[in-house]
Amino acid sequence: MAVPGATASRSGLRSALPLLAPAYLWLTVAIFLPLSAMVFFSFMTDLPLSGKPWAFTLGNYAAFFSQSLYLTLLLASLRLGLEVTLWCVVIGYPAAYVLAKVLKGRSREAIFLLVILPFWSNGLVRIFSWAMVLREGGILDTALNAVLPFKINIDLMYSYPAVIIGLVHSYVPYMVLTCYLTLQAIDDSLIEAGRSLGASRLQVLKRVIIPLSLPGLVAGAALIFVPVVGSFMEPRILGGRTGTFYGTVIEDQFVAVFNWPLGAALSFILLAVVLVILAVAAPVLRRAA
């Protein structure tokens, strides 16, 4: 088996190569080489192309560890990621459960589509739409004041809660999607068996449903946490001056301060953090597959 397998695999590569090469060449030029270049540049004092003299340095990384600002902002971004992920679990998981186990047939299909539909529309525009709801004199303010007997001022715009709301709105469909996929794979007879053996609804939820849908929860959490930690547009638009996070500092290095090597180092540190998180999530996901 081993010998014919080996020859087949060599001729297989020869036939596969012309079909594979264009796609992977493109990915190499536009993704893998840039990521490698970023690592390389992060050890430089200046860009070699700008004509200025440059040298190798650890200074960009030293800046991260010596100035508490960057570490503080990274922690703030991690906290933001954690909070948004938790809210997405709290809001998305019950919705996924209802979709998978309560709704049936065409209504399930239609509502599932409605839930994931906004997610494929422009993220920037959806964040922007919250500005109209949250600002003082905006819809939320006007509506609440019309209903409530006393005067309140709702001006959530440019605040931390506004950033959370916008991000949860952007990412909750992810959680619904991944949890729905694992929840609907759970055999209903397992749930019925648990119930008929005398377990309460809560016990069934804790002992059967949540453990079996854990891979979906973890996948959703990873899919949400990672981009939120690297977000910069959402905090800029909804957070205003309170919206300074790790992502916005990286953005600044590239579009405002023009300290690309420092930006590269900060990006690479973020990449390392992201990879660690994905590595932690991977075993749970693999066990599911």
Place this chain on the structure above:
Amino acid sequence: MMTTRILEGLGRFYIGLLLAFLYLPIIIMALMSFNVSPFYQLPFEWTTEWYASLWHNDQLIAATWNSLEIAIVTTIICVVLGSAASLALYRYEFRGKKLLQALLFPPIAIPWLITGTAMLIFFFGVGIGRGLFAILLGHVALALPYVIVVVSARLQTFAPELEEAARSLGANQWQVTMRVTLPWIMPGVIAGGLFAFAVSFDQFVVSYFLATPGQTTLPVEIYAAIRKGFTPEINAVSTIIIVVSMALMLLTARFFKFGGEK
């Protein structure tokens, strides 16, 4: 039985709340794009003034054309390269195949902020620079893994015996691919193409780092406008974008089931 009924009713109500949360801001934005007051003041008075003034905003129109062109070219390139790669990954066994498949996930999983800044550094370093060509290079790379994943998923449902049968009836490799395999995977190819279009047309982060003042895309232009101050014109163009991308998604759903229905 009674409790089950109540719980199910609560569940439906909850889904209703979630849908309201998801759609209310979008609906409000769409309504405001038809409101007379440029400061979104109520009472609501109907106007199409903001849509009309879009026609005179040359900058926005130019950016829209750029976005459309890039999205269409991205779609074509991704569909061709992605389908070819999917076929190769499906048909042939070779060493390193697992690695090649695993390599599709970093582009999807790494935050666009990192990918975008890395592209900026690299393209600048090798002399490609910024601008529309750089944006196209980036968009194709971002969308390609999605297309390969979607087309490969469709290929999993393909029966290889069909290719065998065609071959034994005298068809050559090209005929087999064109007459048997391709028609079968077409729904996957179309869904993948629509995905690629959506990824490119809605892409903001990567375009933002690769755009130059003259060569920019619609989302980048919108971001610049938002940061300068909100205008009803931006509401109007945003509403158009939302409607277009949602229509596109519905179209995708027709060709490709995401729900994995039983």
